[in-house]
Amino acid sequence: MDLVAGLEAWPGAVLIRQSGTAYLFVNAAHILGIGLLVGAVLPLDLRLLGFFRAVPLAVIEAFLTRAAAVGLALALATGFWLFTVKPDEYLANEAFLWKLGLLVLAIANIGLQHAGGYRRALANGTVTGAMRFRAAVSATLWLATLLAGRWIGFL
Known part of the structure; x- marks a missing residue:
């Protein structure tokens, strides 16, 4: 529990607890990261599953993979930052x-x-x-993660 208390006392957590504007920007950056991640992963997974066959994988794969990586990094960083605001509550939240x-x-x-x-x-x-199987698993897992994230606020 000392770690949880330390996270709550972290200056970044204090900042977004005390500033609606700071919270707004961190939350918006989190949503942007999620959008970039899912917006890159789903088209690539769908292409691997056989959709959009006219689009060459060699053309889109590298770009979408890098875009997804940037989105994931942003979502993870901002998600952790948002978690530090109320770590006890999040750790007790089944959806989280x-x-x-x-x-x-x-x-x-x-x-x-x-x-x-x-x-x-x-x-x-x-x-x-x-590869097709893992693409189907990927699309399912990322969409389920997105839904679980939305579910957090309802518990």
């Missing part, structure tokens, strides 16, 4: 715990996709069944 679990699974799925010869297969113009 679901969101964290789903987030860990979604990030692990990224690692599995990239460890599975993903870039090499795409360079050859190949989308394997395993």
Whole structure:
């Protein structure tokens, strides 16, 4: 619990607890990060699943992967910052715990996709069944994480 108290006392947490404007900007940055992440992941996953076949993977993959990485970094940083405002409440919130679990699974799925010869297969113009499966899992996990995040405010 000392760690939780330390997080609450962190100057960044104090700032957004005391300033509606600071909270507004951090929250907006969090939403921007989520939008960038999901807005890049879903089109790529859909393309891997066989949609938009006219769009070459070699053209969109690198850009969408980098855009998703920037979105993920922004969402993680701002999400952690928002968490520090009321860590006790978030840790007691079932939806928040679901969101964290789903987030860990979604990030692990990224690692599995990239460890599975993903870039090499795409360079050859190949989308394997395993890549399609992980793309479906990815889309499902990211959308579930998004829904769990929205659920937090309702508990």
